[in-house]
Amino acid sequence: MTAGCHEPGGAGAVVAEDARIALVGSPNAGKTSVFNALTGLHAKTGNYPGVTVSRYVGSCRAGGRGHVIEDLPGTYSLEPISPDEQITVDVLDGRLDGTPRPDALLVVVDATTLRRSLTLVAQVLSRALPTCVVVTFTDELSLRQGHLDPDALSRALGLPVLPVVGHRGLGIGQVRERIAAWRSWPVPALAPPTDPAELDAWAESVLTFADYRPAERHKATQRLDAVLLHPVWGTAVFFAVMMAFFQTVFNLAAPLQGYVESLSGRLSHLIAGHVTNRWLSGLLGDAIIGGVGGVLVFVPQIMLLFLLLALLEGVGYLSRAAFLMDRVMARAGLEGRAFVALLSSFACAIPGILATRTLPSAKDRLATMMAAPLMTCSARLPVYVLLIGLLVEPSARIGPFGAQGLIMFGLYLLGAVSAMTAAWVIKKVTDRGGAAMPFFMEMPPYRLPAPRAVLLAMWSSARAFLRKCSTVIVAASIALWLALNLPLHSPAQLQAAGVDTGDSVAVSAYTVDHSYAADLGRLVSPVFDPLGFDWRINVGVLSAQSARETFVATLGQVAAAQSPDHPTDALRTMTNQDRSHAGQVIFTAPTIAALLVYFAYALQCMATVAVIRRETGTWKWPTIAFTYLTVTAWLMAYLAHTITAAVTGG
Amino acid sequence: MSVGGRGAVQAGRQAVVPESALCALADLVPGARATVVEVVADGAPDTARRLGALGFAPGTVVEVVRRAPLRDPVVYRVKDYEVCLRRAQAACVFTTEVEL
Numbered sequence: 001m002t003a004g005c006h007e008p009g010g011a012g013a014v015v016a017e018d019a020r021i022a023l024v025g026s027p028n029a030g031k032t033s034v035f036n037a038l039t040g041l042h043a044k045t046g047n048y049p050g051v052t053v054s055r056y057v058g059s060c061r062a063g064g065r066g067h068v069i070e071d072l073p074g075t076y077s078l079e080p081i082s083p084d085e086q087i088t089v090d091v092l093d094g095r096l097d098g099t100p101r102p103d104a105l106l107v108v109v110d111a112t113t114l115r116r117s118l119t120l121v122a123q124v125l126s127r128a129l130p131t132c133v134v135v136t137f138t139d140e141l142s143l144r145q146g147h148l149d150p151d152a153l154s155r156a157l158g159l160p161v162l163p164v165v166g167h168r169g170l171g172i173g174q175v176r177e178r179i180a181a182w183r184s185w186p187v188p189a190l191a192p193p194t195d196p197a198e199l200d201a202w203a204e205s206v207l208t209f210a211d212y213r214p215a216e217r218h219k220a221t222q223r224l225d226a227v228l229l230h231p232v233w234g235t236a237v238f239f240a241v242m243m244a245f246f247q248t249v250f251n252l253a254a255p256l257q258g259y260v261e262s263l264s265g266r267l268s269h270l271i272a273g274h275v276t277n278r279w280l281s282g283l284l285g286d287a288i289i290g291g292v293g294g295v296l297v298f299v300p301q302i303m304l305l306f307l308l309l310a311l312l313e314g315v316g317y318l319s320r321a322a323f324l325m326d327r328v329m330a331r332a333g334l335e336g337r338a339f340v341a342l343l344s345s346f347a348c349a350i351p352g353i354l355a356t357r358t359l360p361s362a363k364d365r366l367a368t369m370m371a372a373p374l375m376t377c378s379a380r381l382p383v384y385v386l387l388i389g390l391l392v393e394p395s396a397r398i399g400p401f402g403a404q405g406l407i408m409f410g411l412y413l414l415g416a417v418s419a420m421t422a423a424w425v426i427k428k429v430t431d432r433g434g435a436a437m438p439f440f441m442e443m444p445p446y447r448l449p450a451p452r453a454v455l456l457a458m459w460s461s462a463r464a465f466l467r468k469c470s471t472v473i474v475a476a477s478i479a480l481w482l483a484l485n486l487p488l489h490s491p492a493q494l495q496a497a498g499v500d501t502g503d504s505v506a507v508s509a510y511t512v513d514h515s516y517a518a519d520l521g522r523l524v525s526p527v528f529d530p531l532g533f534d535w536r537i538n539v540g541v542l543s544a545q546s547a548r549e550t551f552v553a554t555l556g557q558v559a560a561a562q563s564p565d566h567p568t569d570a571l572r573t574m575t576n577q578d579r580s581h582a583g584q585v586i587f588t589a590p591t592i593a594a595l596l597v598y599f600a601y602a603l604q605c606m607a608t609v610a611v612i613r614r615e616t617g618t619w620k621w622p623t624i625a626f627t628y629l630t631v632t633a634w635l636m637a638y639l640a641h642t643i644t645a646a647v648t649g650g
Numbered sequence: 651m652s653v654g655g656r657g658a659v660q661a662g663r664q665a666v667v668p669e670s671a672l673c674a675l676a677d678l679v680p681g682a683r684a685t686v687v688e689v690v691a692d693g694a695p696d697t698a699r700r701l702g703a704l705g706f707a708p709g710t711v712v713e714v715v716r717r718a719p720l721r722d723p724v725v726y727r728v729k730d731y732e733v734c735l736r737r738a739q740a741a742c743v744f745t746t747e748v749e750l
Binding site for chain 1: 694696697699700701702703704705707708709710716718719720721722723725728729730731732733734735736738739
C-alpha cells in the first residue's frame with residue numbers, strides 16, 4: 001500500500017489530469033507521510049515563484065484518473081506570519097500566480113492535538129472548497145488511552161473523516177478511494193465562528209459530539225525529557241550526542257571514504273594502462289574520474305550525516321537540541337532551530353542550507369544561509385591537513401597539545417565564531433523596521449520513526465546533493481584540466497624550449513607552466529601578491545573556487561609532484577620563479593597562514609552558490625554571500641599574513 | 651476575531667478579573683497551572699493572534715512544564731500538547747493561577 005498509488009505502467013505520468021487537491025495541515029501533523037504514501041516517490045520539488053518556500057507536487061492515480069496533489073507548507077493558522085504560511089493562504093485563495101486554486105482540500109490533523117487543530121480546521125472550512133479531513137496518529141491516540149469516533153466527528157463537521165496511520169500506510173487506500181470521488185466532498189455551507197471564545201466553544205462541542213478523549217501524557221516522553229532536558233544531565237547528553245555525531249561523521253565515514261578513493265584510484269590506473277592516447281587518458285582519468293571521485297569521496301560522509309539527522313529528527317531529539325540551544329543562538333539573533341542547520345554545515349554547507357527550511361522566519365533563514373558556508377565543512381579538511389602539515393611538524397607541541405591539532409581546532413573555532421558573527425550582522429541589517437517574529441516550537445512526543453521514513457528522508461536529501469553537485473564539480477574539473485593542458489605544444493616546440501620529450505614529468509611541468517591556467521594565475525597575481533601567493537597558488541585558489549578540495553589535487557598537478565595526492569614534500573621546497581621573487585621559498589609561514597584563513601572564509605563552492613540560488617529563488621543572495629565572503633577572506637588573509645610575518649620576522 | 655487596537659484577544663464571557671490578580675505566563679514557575687485571561691501584545695497583533703492559534707486562548711488552562719537549562723525558553727502544556735515559548739512571548743499571556 002505504501003509503494004505509491006501508481007498502477008502498473010503508470011510510471012508517474014499523469015494521464016487525464018482530473019483534480020488539483022491540496023494538503024493543508026500544521027507542521028508535525030503527519031502531512032508529509034500522507035503525501036508520500038499518496039504520491040509514492042514521484043514528487044517533484046521546486047520553489048514557489050520569488051520566495052524561499054519549497055513546493056512539493058506529486059501525482060496520485062485514483063479511480064482511473066491522475067490527480068495532482070500539492071503538499072502546502074505547514075501552518076498553525078490561516079492568519080499568516082511567515083512567508084510559508086502566506087503561500088498556503090495565497091494558494092487557498094487562488095491569489096498565487098502560476099498556481100491555480102485547488103479544486104478540493106485534504107485537511108490533515110493529528111488526533112493527539114485535535115483540540116488545538118480544530119482552530120485550523122475551522123479556518124479551512126471558511127474557504128468554502130470541497131473538503132475532506134484526514135486524521136493521523138490514531139494509533140498513538142488509542143495507545144495513550146485516548147478515543148475518537150471518526151464517524152461522529154464526520155457528522156459534527158459535516159465532512160468525510162478518514163483515520164490513517166500515515167507512516168505505515170494504513171487507511172491510505174480509503175483516502176485514495178475518497179480522492180477518486182472528490183466531487184462528492186461537501187462544500188462547508190456554514191463556516192464556524194471566528195470569535196476566539198465562540199470558536200473555542202464550537203471546538204469543544206465538536207469534540208464532545210465525536211466522543212473525544214485526549215491522549216494521556218506520553219509516559220516515555222515525560223521520563224526521557226526529565227533527563228534529556230535536565231539542566232545538568234540534559235546538557236551532558238547534548239554534548240555527548242554532538243560528540244557521537246562528529247565521531248560518526250568523521251571516523252565511521254573515513255574507511256568508507258578510503259574505499260571510494262582507492263576505487264577511483266584503481267579506475268584511473270586502469271585507464272592509464274589501457275588508454276594509450278595521452279589526451280584521452282588524461283581527460284578520462286584525471287578530469288572525469290578525478291572529478292567524479294572528488295564528489296563520490298564525500299558521499300559516505302554525507303549519507304551518514306543525512307541518516308543521523310533523519311534519525312534524530314524522526315525520534316524527536318532535534319527539537320530538544322533546538323530547545324537547549326535556543327538561548328545561545330539568540331545571542332546571534334537566531335533561534336534554536338538554526339543551530340541544527342549550522343550543525344549540519346560542519347559536514348557540508350548544502351544540507352545545512354537545506355535544513356534552514358525548518359526556520360519559520362525568512363530573516364532567520366537568510367541569516368543562517370549566509371552564515372552556513374563559514375562553518376568548517378569537510379571539503380576544507382584535506383586543504384587544512386595539507387597546509388598545516390607544511391606549517392608545523394607533527395611533533396611540534398604547544399603546551400600539552402600537539403600544534404597541528406591545536407591549529408585545526410583553532411580553525412574550527414574561527415569558522416563557528418565567524419558564522420555566529422555574520423548571522424548577527426545580517427540579522428541587524430535585515431531587522432531594521434520590521435517587527436521580530438514570535439518564537440514558538442512544538443515539542444512532539446518521542447516516536448520510533450519508521451525505517452522507511454528515515455531512509456526516504458535521507459535519500460531525498462542525498463539525491464538532491466548528488467544531482468546538483470556532481471554536475472558542477474565534474475564540469476569544473478574538466479575545465480580545469482583543459483586549462484592546465486592547453487595550449488598544445490608540439491615535440492618540436494618542446495625540444496626548442498630545451499625539454500626532454502622522453503621525460504613525461506618534465507613535459508607536463510612545461511605544459512602546466514605555459515598553460516592558460518598559468519596565464520590566468522599570473523594575471524590575477526596583483527590581487528593575491530599582498531597575501532604572498534605565487535601564480536601556482538593562484539591557480540590552486542582559482543580552481544578551488546568550484547570546490548575547495550580540488551586545491552590539493554591542483555597544487556599536486558601544478559607542482560608536478562611525483563605523487564599528486566601527497567605533494568607536501570615537493571611543495572615544501574618549491575621556490576618562486578617569477579622575476580621579482582626568484583628563488584624564494586613559496587610556502588613561508590605568513591603565506592600558509594594567509595592561505596588557511598583565506599580558505600576559512602572564502603565561498604569556494606559552486607554547489608553552495610547553486611543551492612543558495614535555488615533556496616532563495618534569486619541571484620541576489622548568492623551574489624551577496626559570494627562577495628562578502630571573498631572580500632572578508634582577502635582582508636582576513638592579509639591580516640593573518642601581516643601578523644604572522646611580524647611574529648615570525650619573515 | 652476581536653483583535654483590539656493593542657492586539658488584544660479578550661474573552662467575551664470571561665468574568666472580569668482585577669488587573670492586580672493577573673500574572674504573566676512568563677512569571678510562573680514549572681509545575682504551575684493557570685487559566686489564560688487575555689493575550690496582549692503591544693504593537694504586535696501577529697504575536698497575539700499566533701498565540702491564540704497555538705492554543706493560548708482565553709479560558710484555556712496552561713501548565714508550565716519545564717525551563718531550558720539557560721532558563722529560556724520554557725515548555726508549556728496547552729490543549730493536550732507541548733509547545734515552547736520564549737519569555738518575550740510568554741509575557742504577552744496574562745493568566746490567573748489555578749490552585750492545585
